[in-house]
Amino acid sequence: MEHLKGLQALLVRPIQPDGHGDEILSAKLIAEGALLHHFPVMKITPLESSLNQDLISHYILNLFLYDRAIFVSRAATFFVVDWLKRNSDLMPQVLPVGPRYYAVGKTTATELKKYNVDAELPECEFSSEGLLGLTSLQRLAGEKILIFSGVGGRQLLPDQLRSRGAVVSQCELYHRKISTDYTRNINDLLYSNKLGVVIIHSGELLAHLVSQIPGEGLNKLKKLPLLVPSERVSLLAKNMGFQYIICAPSALAEDIISVLSGWCSNQR
Incomplete structure (x- = not known):
């Protein structure tokens, strides 16, 4: 069953040095029906x-x-x-x-x-x-x-x-x-008003994302549901002005999918 069918999700985690992205989470999101936009805001060198x-x-x-x-x-x-x-x-x-x-x-x-x-x-x-x-x-x-x-x-x-x-x-x-390779893609996605959730794995990634979004785009971002992997990152997001935070118990793909699926079910 596609619990996330139609949900547009932004993932900003970096590509790993072995050339792979967060393939387990990406695959699970897509399998659950989400439309995934993977636009990294960080590089590992x-x-x-x-x-x-x-x-x-x-x-x-x-x-x-x-x-x-x-x-x-x-x-x-x-x-x-x-x-x-x-x-x-x-x-x-x-x-x-x-x-x-x-x-x-x-x-x-x-x-x-x-x-x-x-x-x-x-x-x-x-x-x-x-x-x-x-x-x-x-x-x-x-x-x-x-x-x-x-x-x-x-x-x-x-x-x-x-x-x-x-x-x-x-x-x-x-x-x-910080990587700015996808700054334009991210801002275009925000202004499309189709984005349903932003998935953030760390406070550092959140800071890099925020730094690339000027003006009204930042206001749009802070009104979107933000999924984070811990209470520590949740507190950082709250202090930055994010209004709707979903907190998963960990950054594991299964925990993120489980929390996100439950949230989506409650929205319907």
């Missing part, structure tokens, strides 16, 4: 300077020395595995046995599983907060932890791990940069 590459090589080659390794995203997994493939003369194309591995979310854990890594992850809240709630990350005195991530972003995870006694290093692998 690798850190390519010689200094950055030297640092990345140092961290990966010494990964076996760490007690725990945390992958914060699917992109982080991709870039580490890509390094292993390009440097097979320095290190086997596998992640070393020894560290205890963690993933912030299910998609990241699924990617790691492809390389024979069973990563621990939260049961339901797939976020830094959820990861920090794991029993195995409560007492960390003297433990060495390596976090694979992008440049910048929230510092909650490393800060909290340090407060619990861990010695934390961060291996930054990629930039998240």
Whole structure:
């Protein structure tokens, strides 16, 4: 049954570095009858300077020395595995046995599983907060932890791990940069008055989207239903003036589809 039949949805998540978009969510939206407009407002690009590459090589080659390794995203997994493939003369194309591995979310854990890594992850809240709630990350005195991530972003995870006694290093692998490739498409879609919902996966994506919509278009955007993956992003959206927010329990495709289908049913 097509629960979302006729619904026009805007998805702004970036294309992943492996060349794929959010194919699971996209496929499910289309299968449920939605008309999907995927217009990314962010690009994920690798850190390519010689200094950055030297640092990345140092961290990966010494990964076996760490007690725990945390992958914060699917992109982080991709870039580490890509390094292993390009440097097979320095290190086997596998992640070393020894560290205890963690993933912030299910998609990241699924990617790691492809390389024979069973990563621990939260049961339901797939976020830094959820990861920090794991029993195995409560007492960390003297433990060495390596976090694979992008440049910048929230510092909650490393800060909290340090407060619990861990010695934390961060291996930054990629930039998240605003993309304006689809600015005109997004504004044209807003002024068509046919858009039914906007799907946002993070506060950063929301900020990038808002920055590309001037004048009356921004007023139109803030009146549209906005689907977000957490109470934290919901609060950010409210503070930005969004009037109608639908909050899913997580960014998982099944949670987004479930909440969106329920919302659509109530609108009919």
